[in-house]
Amino acid sequence: MSNSSRRISGELSRLEASERGIAGRAAGIFGPYVDHGTQQLRWIDAELAAATKLANTASEVGDPDMQLALLRLAGPRLQAAMMGSILLAVWLDFLNLADVVLNQYLYSVERLFVDMERFQKMLEPSMKALSSLEPGQVEVAAADLPALVGHLTSEFATTREAVRAGAENLEKMLVLKESIEALTLLSAMKFSLPAPPPAAPATLGVGLVMGSNGVMMGTRIVVSAEWVEMMRRLVQAGILSLPVVSAAVRIHAGQVMMAQSHDELPRGVRDALGDGPEVRSMRVTGRAGTGMARPPRxxxxxxxxxxxxxxxxxxxxxxxxxxxxxxxxxxxxxxxxxxxxxxxxxxxxxxxxxxxxxxxxxxxxxxxxxxxxxxxxxxxxxxxxxxxxxxxxxxxxx
Incomplete structure (x- = not known):
């Protein structure tokens, strides 16, 4: 999580400091979108720091039960930050795409502004729910996250394809302009066209090239067999919530897997996390399942x-x-x-x-x-x- 946060922070700093693109051309219009990403990163970093502090305190307490209790106290902060960083990585990919578009004049600025405003409004409710740290809101947001990320991925692909088509049309127009200017009889005809883009490829995410086969989002958490095993152990210990972890596994698997019934987890997620009694006893819950009428604290x-x-x-x-x-x-x-x-x-x-x-x-x-x-x-x-x-x-x- 810390590595992911540092990568996102570095990318946001790069966007803020760029003299062209999103922080240069029309910075007053698109700059707030970068600021929005920075604001979201602040609460994610704050929750990571708090979770780390609790984990360090747990390591200093000699009593095993109290150690586990402190880790369970850190769990909600960690899972909110984990889900938030996934959404922020998605937003960062849109920022990078906008930066490329504005830098290379490949897309309508007005249309891009409308798109970015729409994407931000789609992300805001989930970010607000996650940052609240309320278990019910976090679990509901997590349950909706795979579908939201899937939809945003589709929107990203559509926008990228429109940019690619615009780049092809621009190239055709440049060729046409050169051909017309080569004809002496038509030398008076002049086309007012934008300057050609630089030769360097348009990059999205971290060191990845925009291509016809899609873009891998390199700012997300790297998932490995060790990561899945750690998630399984944290769920069994009651430190992390199974609905939140299952959402992360679905997103990292690159697909939105639907549950077999209204309260069961997807079989693929259940297989990944193990099928012990701790996992079987947990279900995806909504607002009603989280217990709005709480007993005394x-x-x-x-x-x-x-x-x-x-x-x-x-x-x-x-x-x-x-x-x-x-x-x-x-x-x-x-x-x-x-x-x-x-x-x-x-x-x-x-x-x-x-x-x-x-x-x-x-x-x-x-x-x-x-x-x-x-x-x-x-x-x-x-x-x-x-x-x-x-x-x-x-x-x-x-």
Whole structure:
């Protein structure tokens, strides 16, 4: 993902710095399309950085269950960035095509502007859903992504073919112009034609030439047997969502495979990811399947002690609001001493009082502030004792 992001960043920088093409001719009209790509790259890079931070923290925590819980917390960010980078790579291919067209005068500028505006509007809803990080929206967007990429690929091929036809007509007109000017009797006739394009081939993507057989999109993630195996393991561990991974596999396979029934995954995807019980238990879900009415979310790092945790590194992407679990209402009230929170706070076994007591005791024994990893290790022990599942979800803030 990081390599893909760097390649896309380099291509966008090249387009922004070009003196001709999309950043030169009519830059005021087409420049915002490059800016749009840069804006999308920012949130993708931010989610990659957050996922990396969580993964690094997981590697520092000695408790295996907490390690897995942190990786599951990083998973939604990673899969949103993965899907977003695929869409951004598609947009980059359109930008490269526009750059070639504007640089070599091969297509109507007005028509190109209308096309680019239409393509951007097709991409925006999915990008917005992915950047929201809401599991339901991400899975719905991912389920629609193969069909969207397939449609955009068809649009790309149509536009490229129109450009190719325009280039052929231009070449014919140039030959005609030279023939007419060679005739002395018709030497007064002058054709106002654009200058011929440079001899270098028109390139799209990364080092790929626009040809009659189509263009491979070189800015996407490279898929290998190792990649598929890693995706399978991450799905089995509950870190990544199967619908999201299945969409990525379909797109990388170069075709849109339809499911055999309304809730089953395509056989090709199921075969690639394995057919273990973890995979069989997962289905492609829509908005209804994601559970819009959510149970209460419990902060395992108590909100009333937010400042205490912030002093020990729980800020930004590692905020205490990231460490919540969904519990049934009865269970949530039970660990807080019942329905009356004021009475519950007087019970030593109430979660907030108990966990803060344990953390303060650990600090007193260490003779210093605990690190994030040490705090999470202590919390993991008590989550097991209270039978609280280590499956973190983002909270709703203070």
């Amino acid at each position: 419990h902060h395992v790092l108590p909100r009333e002690f937010r400042e205490w945790f912030e002093k020990r590194g729980f800020t930004g992407d590692m905020s205490i609001d990231r460490f919540c679990v969904e519990l049934e209402r009865a269970s949530h009230e039970a660990i807080h001493g019942g329905g009356d929170w004021l009475v519950g706070r007087r019970w030593p076994g109430e979660w907030n009082q108990m966990i803060m007591g344990a953390l303060r005791d650990a600090e007193a024994e260490a003779g210093r502030m605990l690190t994030r990893s040490e705090i999470l290790k202590v919390v993991a022990e008590y989550m097991r004792l209270y039978k609280i599942p280590m499956n973190f979800v983002p909270g709703r803030g203070p």
